[in-house]
Amino acid sequence: MITPNEYKLQSEIHGRNALHHIEEICRFGNRFVGMEGDFLTLSYIEDKFLKARLKIEHTPIRAPTFVERKAEILLSDTGIKLTGLSPYFTVSSHGKIRGELVDIGQGQETDYVGVDVRGKIVVITETQLGFAIFWLGPYSELASRHGAIGMIVIHPFPWPYRMSMEAGNISTENRFVKQQVPAICISAIDGMTLMHYLGQGKHNAILEVDTSIYDVDSTVLSGVVEGYEIPEERIVIMSHRDHAIPPGANDNGSGLGCLIELARVLGQQKLRRSIEFICTPAEEGGSPGMSQYVQAHKDRMNKVKAAINLDMFSTGGRLQLVESGQWHDTDMFMFSPWLLEALETAADDMGYHVGRYAASSTSDETRFLMEGVPSAWFWKPDDVYYHSIHDTPDKVDANSLKAVSDITALTVSRLANLDFLP
Numbered sequence: 399m400i401t402p403n404e405y406k407l408q409s410e411i412h413g414r415n416a417l418h419h420i421e422e423i424c425r426f427g428n429r430f431v432g433m434e435g436d437f438l439t440l441s442y443i444e445d446k447f448l449k450a451r452l453k454i455e456h457t458p459i460r461a462p463t464f465v466e467r468k469a470e471i472l473l474s475d476t477g478i479k480l481t482g483l484s485p486y487f488t489v490s491s492h493g494k495i496r497g498e499l500v501d502i503g504q505g506q507e508t509d510y511v512g513v514d515v516r517g518k519i520v521v522i523t524e525t526q527l528g529f530a531i532f533w534l535g536p537y538s539e540l541a542s543r544h545g546a547i548g549m550i551v552i553h554p555f556p557w558p559y560r561m562s563m564e565a566g567n568i569s570t571e572n573r574f575v576k577q578q579v580p581a582i583c584i585s586a587i588d589g590m591t592l593m594h595y596l597g598q599g600k601h602n603a604i605l606e607v608d609t610s611i612y613d614v615d616s617t618v619l620s621g622v623v624e625g626y627e628i629p630e631e632r633i634v635i636m637s638h639r640d641h642a643i644p645p646g647a648n649d650n651g652s653g654l655g656c657l658i659e660l661a662r663v664l665g666q667q668k669l670r671r672s673i674e675f676i677c678t679p680a681e682e683g684g685s686p687g688m689s690q691y692v693q694a695h696k697d698r699m700n701k702v703k704a705a706i707n708l709d710m711f712s713t714g715g716r717l718q719l720v721e722s723g724q725w726h727d728t729d730m731f732m733f734s735p736w737l738l739e740a741l742e743t744a745a746d747d748m749g750y751h752v753g754r755y756a757a758s759s760t761s762d763e764t765r766f767l768m769e770g771v772p773s774a775w776f777w778k779p780d781d782v783y784y785h786s787i788h789d790t791p792d793k794v795d796a797n798s799l800k801a802v803s804d805i806t807a808l809t810v811s812r813l814a815n816l817d818f819l820p
Contacts (some may be wrong), residue, residue, distance in 0.1 A: 400747050401419035402481040404808055408748060410663045412628065413800030416655030419446075420712075421791045423432060424645035425655055430486075431609045431640050431687065432463040432614025438655070443677050444619055450665035450754035452675065457692040457704040460615050462487070468608035469582045471550060475600040482550075482584035484607050485534045485561035486642060486682065487743060491580040491607040493549045495519065498601040499592070506538045516545030519605055521592065524550045529559070532588075533726070533759075535575035542577045548605040549581040552589030558581060560642040560785040564683050567727040568764060572687075573684050580607040616679040618691040621661055626815065627670040634674045634705040634771075635660060635809050636688070637760055637763030637792030638681030642785040647794050649784060650681070653708035656803045664807060671703065681709075681762050684725075687760040692769060699769040703819040704737050706711045706810070707775040711802055712794040714771075714778035718753045723760035731760055735771035736820065741774055744808040750801050755779060772820065774803050805816075 429435035447454060464486040467658045471480040474496075492503060495819060497519045503509040505522035522542050524704065531537060534551065541549050553559055554766060561583055564577050565722070582605065607731070625631065637653030645651070654677070661675045680687030707808055719738050724730045738754070745752045755777065763773040778798075 405806060406558065407807055408665065409801060411659060411803045412560065414436060414798035416659045416795055416803060417796040418452060418782065419645055420657040421652035423651050424647050424791050428644050429639055429641050429646060430463055430682070431461050431616050431632055432691065435453070435617055436640060436679050438763045440617060440619055441637070443654065443658060447621035447661055447675065450661045452622070452623060452661060452760040453666055455620040455803055457618040457620070457691050457694050458615060459618055459680060459687050461686045462611055462615055463614045465610040467625045468606055470606050471582060471584070472604040473592070473595050473600070474602040474604055476595065480588040480591065480787040481653060482558040482582040482588065483581055484609055484641065485563040487563040487574065488607060488609055488610055489578055490609045491605060495605045497547050499596060499603050501534050501596060501782055505531070507540060509789050510544050515541065517547055519548040519550060519603055520546045521550045521552065524554055524783045527554055527793055532561050532562045533564055535563050535565040535578065538578040538581055539575040540564060541707065542579045546579055550580050550592070551581065551583045552586060552592070553583050555782055556587050557585045557786050557788055564769055566725060566759065568684055568685050568725040569579035569727050570684055570689055579609065580605065582607060616687065618679070619677040620774050621675040623665050623669065623673040625669055625671040627638050629672050631671045632674045632700050632702050632703055633671055633813055635674055635708065635768065635806060636676040636678065636705060636809065637708045638678045638762055640679050640682050641817060642682055643787060645788050645790055647791040648781055649710045649789060652710060652712035652794060652799060656708050657798055659803055660807055664810065667701045667811060672812040673747040673810060674812060678762055685765060688765040691764045699771060700765065705763055705766040705771050705773040706806055707761055707773065708802060708806065709761045709775060709777060710781065711776050712798045713783065714780035716753050716778070717798065717801065718779065720757045720760065720775040720777050723757035731764060731767055733774055737772045737774045740813065741805055741809050744812070745805045748804055748808065749803060752805065757806045786788065
């Protein structure tokens, strides 16, 4: 059951406010780390934090960024052009690559047995609904080792999405594969066109990928509500502001909208412990932005009593709390049982339902988990518009924003006022 004060706290949170912030942020364009939209969003959120009377902190970071100017395939024998998306951190083709297309199935080592792909462009088909081969780096490295000069991935949805050319490792030192080929992801519709082309006995194609990868500076923004009794202990609420491709309404406008609304409401509360609202760049990939933030503030990690990540939950299936996740270079990360239970109890007290989910990878909260900080992550894994141009504000469910904000606010206010936290 919730108390009268908790009911008042819940009643002050509005999903429509969070939705408004998402709509505004999506107008800023490209929010990939170091791009103009990154800094416009930073300025927008800092202004909202200041209006909520939060104490502002900046932590500078430096990370690689990615710019795509062109991702195109020409089926030479018919003149048909297919346009897709290059995975972020795909190398440029430095002009046009001419070669024969070779269907290589799912791109596993066994699919190359007896197939000559030297000097050719391999075609991989993602057969599972979802994003099973999101980390394309190992597939691209394998293709390169076998002598391929380019790669096309057919996504099972009617639009392409932005994959990652990273290795799928949490270690920033081993973030990228040692070799790769230029790659493009195309939609299932264009995939049918390509397969029909191959079925006619035609194989010649031209692939062109025009990209840039270079290091940029950005800033992790923090806004702090000082606790009145135990200010040195903090509870963190985090949300990343970058995206794979504009407009990024769900990923991660949903987290940003709720972060701003929670700052507005919790900033008015008198709490025993401090609350820190963190807005990070450079989550996409292995979360190098949050990694640098944690390293910069390593001396106070033992005073962070809990961390809650708001990342991608306004579109898709049921609302979930991630309870485990794994990267290619780690054992399974197990999220903190007592914190998950505290969030579930708050949800139940207000009549909400939240499930649990085992994720294939994790997000910014992992950097806190690695420092022994109890952590949790709100997520909906079933967004078919993920990392595509169709991740737009009109698909955002404001009621989901309200639910996540309510659950987070109630849990954080309870934890902040407890006599003791683990």
